[in-house]
Amino acid sequence: MKEVIIYTDGACSHNPGPGGWAAVLLYGQHRREISGGERETTNNRMELMAVIESLKLLKEPCRVKLHSDSAYIVNCFQQKWYVKWIKNGWMTAGKKPVENKDLWQELLALCEEHEVEFIKVKGHSDVELNNRCDELARAAVPR
Template identity: 45%
Template sequence: MKKKIKIFTDGSCLGNPGPGGYGILIFGDGLYKEISNGYYFTTNNRMELLAAIIALESLEDIYNITLNTDSNYLRYGITKWIQFWKQNDWKTKRNKPVKNIDLWKQLDSLIKKHLVHWNWIKGHTNYTEHDRCDLLARLAAENPSTVDIKYRKC
């Protein structure tokens, strides 16, 4: 049986595009991590995706995960839209290239290792763990240190 943990993630962007950051909180089964990083120029959606990716990459063991996000883009993208995109050679219903394809492919690969339950929570509603992620993401966006080399303004 896989160990159970909870992950909370959030992305932030000061302008969209603009400086951005992500915040992550992971806990359960004796594990506690806070992770954040800021980028000089990116988008909010990239930060939401990257938060989930970094969270999953940081895990050494295999887990049963409840991943909490306030991003419907992330939640619907990974639970609904991605199957169509993959079958349609990473094109949308309008036959346009999927945005953030580099991150979607990375996330798709990472979730195969774990059992992930995607849980949407409403942002900015005094949810302690999510508020912590929001703060980490905003502070990271205000103090960027990394270049999002894959970001291309669309």
């Protein structure tokens, strides 16, 4: 399997409000930057969109090291929250509907195609590619 490194980030001006997402994908000597935005969204949705859109670009099953500063995403996979959500009919432990179910379902389907390792990075620190994603995501927020 090809090994791909991905950095992602989401941004939101007000929450909810206009938001942007971005990703930097690295494969060998290749580097690709992507971004997009929505007029009315949340920060968590933008974080999820960054991951989804980056994985959708992969043309074949890959081994992915995905770096994110989103505890929402990283904890979901590292602590397997999604297993309980599915078992409970997409309800949280507090018996409330899981927020962003549509995006979580899309992301889980993509994770079945690829071998994804989610790695937590500290946001707004000295991680160059995380900072680049933050810059791209903020620039993608619709004005």
